[in-house]
Amino acid sequence: MENETELKLIFWIGTSIMLLMALGFLIVVILYHKKVYRIRQKESENLLKTSFQIEKRERKRIASDLHDGIIGDLNAVRNYVSFLYTKEFETDKKSVLEDIKSSLDNTLVNIQNISYNLMPPLLDSFGLIHTLNDYLDRIKKWNNIDITAQYPVRNIIVSDTESHELYRIIQEIISNMIKYGNVSKIEFHIEKEDNKLKFIIMDNGTSFDFYTKLKDTQGMGLKNIISRCKQIGAELEQIHVVHGNKIIISLKNTIC
């Protein structure tokens, strides 16, 4: 009888030790995993930050190469063609030269647009609001869309990185609205609320759920918007409206 009590005791102690060892091992795995998870997340955030910085630098370089190099050369070619045109008297040749000039003009406009899209020159010199205003004017002209832009808060102070990322975010949202939303009207305005700066974009196009699309999409556009928001600590919120879409980008800790 005494032996059996001992056996029971040994049995339960042994089983408890085995169970505690398994649970302890699982807890160690969970805690260590959490730590590694945090480190890897930090690493990927840093990697993202670096890749955005490299992207910005490269965009600037390519835009400047296009603007100062190719556009300059094409302008020189255009001047030669104009000079030849004035010296030419044969109608056939004049017509060919005119075609060449017209093609060169189109190419120049295209390259200027590419250069502008890569890195708007106003962003560094005149700041975010001027650049956004200029961008919306261009969009209005190119796409025949009614765009209303209001800037009740004009004097905003944001860092270079913030203004660059905000510009790219707003550009991506608006180009998506035009590309997929079948819009005819876009409203844009900036508001200040407490310590937050809010960039509000509204359209009258096809309604969509940003975060559902984000989950389903294979493309990079929407994912880049979120990555850029994360990069500058901004939040993207979608307010559901009866017609169209309303998206708010809030930037915290900004001195207005």
Added chain:
Amino acid sequence: MAIFLGFIPFLLLILNKRVFDIKEPIVLFSWLMIIGSLYELIGTDWFQIDTKYWFQLYSLLEFLVLYYYFSYKSDYKNKNIFRLFLILFVLVYVVLFFNWSESNSLFRKAITKLVTTSFVFVAFGLWVKRLFEKKIIFDLFNTSDFYFLSGIIIYFASTFITFLSANYIYYNTSSNLNDYWIIIIYANILFRILLSISVWKMKQS
């Protein structure tokens, strides 16, 4: 209760439309679980068939499913370690099979459990090692494997001593084996719940 919990993983597989998705090793374990539960319900409870035959077959199927699971999850790396356990298990199983007798069922169970438990602990250690070697780390609580492996580890750790000492308790003491066997029932309940969560998470991942 434990028997009915054995049906849940399979029902979830039906719900997820992945009953025959045998590429996912957890599906095979769910199959094994429902076959075991059906045997216990129909064979043992209704027709009073001895559990010895099922014990013998279950040990083999359990090892094979776990072997497939861990080999698959390790991308068939650490082949030598896994093969060593497979050879050891087959040897032990064959020897015990040819020494079959009505009275040594619990002894056979203890020996095969010893090999399977050792295999599970080693393979789990290798899985953890690989988990931290990966460049991309997923949230553990959202992965199906984590629940399955937690269930497996807890089940094998908590039942190890019971299986090992069952033969001795049954033949050498006047104690009721059921007093000890209760731990296996509780471990089974917990494992079946975790397997059900694992099958459910499989859908999400």
